[in-house]
Amino acid sequence: MRRRDVLAGLGSLAVLGGGAAVAFDAVGQSQGDIEPVDVETLDAPGSDAGTATVPERGRVTFVELFATWCTVCQSMMPRVAEVHDAVGDEVQFLSVTNEPLGNTVTREDVVEWWADHGGEWTVAADTNLELTQRLDASGVPYAVVFDEDNHIVWQHRGRTTTETLETKIREQL
Amino acid sequence: MTEKPQPNRRTVLRATGATVLGTALAGCTDVLGSGDEDDDDVVLDPPKNYERRTDLDLPYPTYGEQVPSVSVPAPLHDQVMDTTEFVGDRHTMLTFIYTSCTTVCPGLTNALRHVQADSISEEYAEEMAFMPTTFDPEYDTADVLRSYGEDMGVDFTAGNWYFLRPENPEDAHEIVTDTFGVAFEQGDSSDDMGDGNGSSGGMDDMDHARHFTHLSLILLVNEDGFVERAYNGQPPSPDTAIEDARTLVERW
Numbered sequence: 513m514r515r516r517d518v519l520a521g522l523g524s525l526a527v528l529g530g531g532a533a534v535a536f537d538a539v540g541q542s543q544g545d546i547e548p549v550d551v552e553t554l555d556a557p558g559s560d561a562g563t564a565t566v567p568e569r570g571r572v573t574f575v576e577l578f579a580t581w582c583t584v585c586q587s588m589m590p591r592v593a594e595v596h597d598a599v600g601d602e603v604q605f606l607s608v609t610n611e612p613l614g615n616t617v618t619r620e621d622v623v624e625w626w627a628d629h630g631g632e633w634t635v636a637a638d639t640n641l642e643l644t645q646r647l648d649a650s651g652v653p654y655a656v657v658f659d660e661d662n663h664i665v666w667q668h669r670g671r672t673t674t675e676t677l678e679t680k681i682r683e684q685l
Numbered sequence: 686m687t688e689k690p691q692p693n694r695r696t697v698l699r700a701t702g703a704t705v706l707g708t709a710l711a712g713c714t715d716v717l718g719s720g721d722e723d724d725d726d727v728v729l730d731p732p733k734n735y736e737r738r739t740d741l742d743l744p745y746p747t748y749g750e751q752v753p754s755v756s757v758p759a760p761l762h763d764q765v766m767d768t769t770e771f772v773g774d775r776h777t778m779l780t781f782i783y784t785s786c787t788t789v790c791p792g793l794t795n796a797l798r799h800v801q802a803d804s805i806s807e808e809y810a811e812e813m814a815f816m817p818t819t820f821d822p823e824y825d826t827a828d829v830l831r832s833y834g835e836d837m838g839v840d841f842t843a844g845n846w847y848f849l850r851p852e853n854p855e856d857a858h859e860i861v862t863d864t865f866g867v868a869f870e871q872g873d874s875s876d877d878m879g880d881g882n883g884s885s886g887g888m889d890d891m892d893h894a895r896h897f898t899h900l901s902l903i904l905l906v907n908e909d910g911f912v913e914r915a916y917n918g919q920p921p922s923p924d925t926a927i928e929d930a931r932t933l934v935e936r937w
Contacts, residue, residue: 581791582791583791611795616802641927644922650922
């Protein structure tokens with residue numbers, strides 16, 4: 513069992529105590545830099561099929577992990593879209609599903625969900641859960657902001673506001 | 686922790702407090718070398734905070750303990766199943782949910798669903814069974830459970846997923862709380878400061894207002910009926926749940 517379970521609060525405090533000025537909104541998350549991960553990008557509105565390396569060095573990165581079953585993710589889409597409109601040109605900006613694809617939910621299902629909910633930026637799939645694992649993301653939606661040096665500067669699990677997202681990204685620009 | 690249901694966050698904080706006490710009393714004990722007899726019944730290594738947790742009087746079955754046996758209807762399979770149904774046959778993952786929950790429960794169901802998908806793609810589906818139990822039988826009828834499962838991406842054709850549904854709220858309390866130590870209480874949605882919504886105060890966007898505060902628990906139970914992992918608090922991330930299930934299957 514990982515520290516997030518019972519030691520979550522303590523763990524975060526200990527890390528904060530000894531580390532840089534990093535703000536955490538939730539508990540039990542990874543800290544610092546992560547090795548960039550290749551995720552599969554999908555052919556969808558605002559998105560081309562291919563590969564994206566996340567986070568992108570030399571650029572601020574915003575990632576939101578989501579899943580098509582997640583009603584909170586669904587309700588976040590208009591807010592993420594607003595944030596994309598505001599800062600999407602200035603940062604690496606993408607949403608990544610970490611649900612198992614190919615069996616009950618297909619890539620086509622994700623693309624359809626994406627179109628239905630107004631997605632108009634890069635959408636990708638964390639098919640081998642590598643990004644999820646490196647972020648230690650215990651749930652969705654899960655938003656992360658990286659600075660230009662791939663350092664995690666903010667992360668948040670669950671619902672949040674447009675203002676918060678935009679502010680956290682702009683602080684890095 | 687047993688006296689009354691607690692919201693998840695509070696439960697975690699309480700447990701954290703207790704952990705501090707436990708650490709102070711027990712110091713840094715070497716549990717791996719303690720020769721605990723429970724170790725023979727399980728194949729996964731003790732959870733990282735096991736030595737601290739042993740000092741807690743946890744209400745639910747945990748690492749090395751036997752899974753409780755109780756009969757619960759499986760309405761999508763027209764039969765009554767025992768929570769030990771698969772002992773001697775398969776490893777089992779159990780959790781306790783209500784379908785109109787949009788906070789922590791989808792994460793619980795999702796963790797099982799991720800392991801189910803992995804069990805299918807990695808060909809150990811026949812070594813696993815998944816038994817999520819609703820504690821809201823009034824709302825969660827067979828049809829609701831089926832549709833919820835479909836929405837969550839559950840593969841019903843794999844033949845290893847069984848939604849369990851106590852017949853009424855009284856049975857739900859007896860099965861879920863009294864037998865498994867998973868306290869729940871129907872309450873006002875303003876209490877909902879738990880997992881998923883963060884501190885933004887956002888209410889669920891569901892069209893039917895049902896809300897329970899409940900202990901969040903997933904049990905990974907081995908084929909002999911012993912708990913290999915009891916995930917409490919936030920659901921395990923999908924990769925953790927999968928890694929633990931794979932390790933169990935590989936070492937068995």
